[in-house]
Amino acid sequence: MYPIILLSFFGIVTLFLGFSKSKNILLPATLLFLIIALVSNFLEWNQGPVLYFYDMFRVDNVTLSFNAIILLSAFMIVAISGGFQDNPDAEPAEYYGLMLFSLVGAIMMVGFEHLIMLFIGVEILSVAMYVLTGSNKRNLRSNEAALKYFLMGAFATGFMLFGITLLYGATGSFNLTQIQGFSSNIPAGTQSYLLYAGLLLLLIGMLFKVSAAPFHFWTPDVYEGAPTIFTTFMSTIVKTAGFAALYRLLSHSFTGIYGFWWIVIAVIAVLTLLVGNIGATSQNSFKRMLAYSGISHAGYLLIALTSLTKPSENAIIFYSLAYSLSTIAAFGVLMLVSKEKTFEGQPNERYEAFNGLSKQNPLLAFILAVSMLSLAGIPLTAGFWGKFFIFTSAAERGIIWITVIAVLMSTVGIYYYFRVIISSYLKDGDLMQIRVAPFYKVILVLATFLTILFGLAPGIFEKLM
Amino acid sequence: MLTLLLILLPIAAGIATFLSGERLAKQVALIGGLASLGVAIATWLQFDPAAGSQFGFKYAWLASGGISFAAGIDGISLVLVLLTTFLTPLIILSAFKHDYKGTASFYSLILFMEAALIGVFTATDAFLFYLFFEAALIPVYFLAAIWGGENRLKVTFKFFIYTIFGSLFMMVALVYLYYQTPGAHTSEITAFYQLQLSPQVQGFIFWAFFVAFSIKMPLFPFHTWQPDTYTESPTPATMLLSGIMLKMGVYGLIRLLLPIVPAGMQTWGTLAMVLSVIGIIYGSIIAIQQSDMKRLIAYSSFAHVGLMAAGVFSSSVNGLQGALIQMLAHGINVIGLFFIIDIIYSRTKTRYLDQLGGITQSTPHLSVYFMVLLLGSVALPLTNGFVGEFLLLSSVFQYDGWLGAVAGLTIILGSVYMLRMFQKSMFGPRSKWVEDFQDITASERAVLLPLVIMVFWIGIYPNTFLKLTEPAVSQLLQLVNN
Known part of the structure; x- marks a missing residue:
């Protein structure tokens, strides 16, 4: 839970650091922020499952491991970004700020206990990624990639939200444990079609994010068009967070209808x-x-x-x-x-x-x-x-x-x-x-x-x- | 602990070779190879054939999964370890006269290969076996792809994908078997022997193993990578491939396929046997047509390994013993022959039989060595090929008379292509390519002499090695027949 708070705060600090004349401070500062977040992540190691924010967010060793992978990847990616010194058009403060914010989204996706938390996490991560994809403003391919990613992503988000709504309709709750209670207690011989439809729509939205076929069409163009450093970010962090979320969803709420x-x-x-x-x-x-x-x-x-x-x-x-x-x-x-x-x-x-x-x-x-x-x-x-x-x-x-x-x-x-x-x-x-x-x-x-x-x-x- | 030393020593020698720089690399590699041979011989001297798997070690690797880093040596492993450690220094020595660019990497790759091969032959954990089985591929791939002939990229790529394709099926089979072991799962090979699997499952696992090992050997119809790869590779890599790596496949059949899926063997063994016998005849007939000597030996190797596989599939004492002794003999002969071809090629710049001829006139020593190795290959009595071939053919014959008769043609066909090669290259009028052909040098003799000694040793007193393997083989067959 600490990384969420810290990273949100550090993201804002990074944006302010952008006002300073020297851009050289941004890279070391961001790296430091990531190290602090990574260390704070382990403060809760072995504390057992803890729920935060009115049972909307869960911390246990599994989520902490996923967080660690995400933060380690982010650290390495920021380190090889080199501060965007060679590109006069670049806005390093905004890029680093957006990256830190998007990590908040990724961590929410890893530890959500409530479907709204999942939705917010996905959106925080995605919106930041749309912007970063198009960050090479003068490049046509980068622009095209961003637009494509955004349109398709928005569409997928729609599916997802629709799915969450249906799940709420079927189970009466957004909470994973309560959904699990419902889905594992469906009386024999009856079918809950609303639950099935909701799950499928939610899965479509999530599978889009991890670029599973047949929802993968955006991937090659977006990966190719985006500046390579953000492609790296997308292909590692978004994927890890996406699979953490999918695993969490399926293993915590839907084992009953496996x-x-x-x-x-x-x-x-x-x-x-x-x-x-x-x-x-x-x-x-x-x-x-x-x-x-x-x-x-x-x-x-x-x-x-x-x-x-x-x-x-x-x-x-x-x-x-x-x-x-x-x-x-x-x-x-x-x-x-x-x-x-x-x-x-x-x-x-x-x-x-x-x-x-x-x-x-x-x-x-x-x-x-x-x-x-x-x-x-x-x-x-x-x-x-x-x-x-x-x-x-x-x-x-x-x-x-x-x-x-x-x-x-x-x-x-x-x-x-x-x-x-x-x-x-x-x-x-x-x-x-x-x-x-x-x-x-x-x-x-x-x-x-x-x-x-x-x-x-x-x-x-x-x-x- | 000797086993661990056997695996680690070549790795250490490989690293030392790599670090020693271009000038010293050859010598360091040779010393490393000889040191491994020393350790292998020390192992042999302490080895007790009746005592089963010895000198073992076991370290937890994935503790929760019951997967361990475990190896040990029984009779079957020992002969193959001896073969590997005996041949590797000779392979290193045989490369001395060439100037391969990037010497240090070249020789260290050979030593890494040796380590992986010893790992395959000694592993007692199925996943460790798999790991070494795959790992052996990488050094030899780079050896062939960096220092090979003109077409090397395409050819080695095909080889790599082909072989890894096969091994992946083995991995699926191993993972499946691992989950069949009772209780907290374990991947010890001996635990796999105890499994009670339904005949249908055994059929699937049989084919998974069969594809993996028969691509490696190779057996008909999975052989298409082999002639090109053997021809395009630099001679030391060809020697590694044919002399030792091929034996990984036969070893896999003996160690995994036979004892784990005996019922699968009963259902599908005949078909596998027929494929092996087809390979014998098919390889021999193509070998007769070849004009490129390296290709000819490649096809002869394909034919020989068919016979070894047929012996294993007969699952009889004679078949297994024959296959084991034939693995030794074939490794020795084929390396000698490839080396002689390399000698001829390095002096004449050609390997084509129609361009060669009359070499004997100026090279008494080379001719003698060539003749001995060749006779070993065609299985003349008192040479190493005879013992193995005799045991193998008798086992195939007992399995099925007709198949035995067809497989027996290998004796005739083998003499035809081998003697044809000798005649065309060594006898006859002197061609313009061989005008100033020098006899072998001291360093070349240092490679050929140990090989020829082994040809006679195994030919005259095979019991040295048959005694080593006999208890292990009969123990294995007991498992199969229960």
């Missing part, structure tokens, strides 16, 4: 896996490929939701962490490399831009390779255990067929993740040595280190939980 919704999620998971992986194979742009890969990872996470067994919880947390670390590293390297060359007047984000990366920049090539291996789920990286936990959760429920599809799709995944490894290690290019700020390097190395550490010893994570 038989109704599991097949819905299962079908969407399969569809998402197919669309994400097959879509990614035909991309020429690395950034667009990462967008599709983001979709496919949503598919894997949905498998954990489908099974909703005891290991699912750990699987989702671990997977989100592994995915966030690798994605941040991948986008971090992309930002450095794409600046070196242009393609059609834009930074070159295509695979060719990485040709010969390992010759002059062995460290960057290694970081990129590890993050790709992790995303592809190759053993000895965190990504492997992420997939492993997901598959075990499905196996525990006995849903083997979905695992088989996921396995087939991870083979497809290797194809497109390896393309960039091949470019950077095995193809010749004329990339010069890229200058990397020491702090930037530290963050990328940290992400890589954690990816390998969790890959070698996933038990560490278990001990932390």
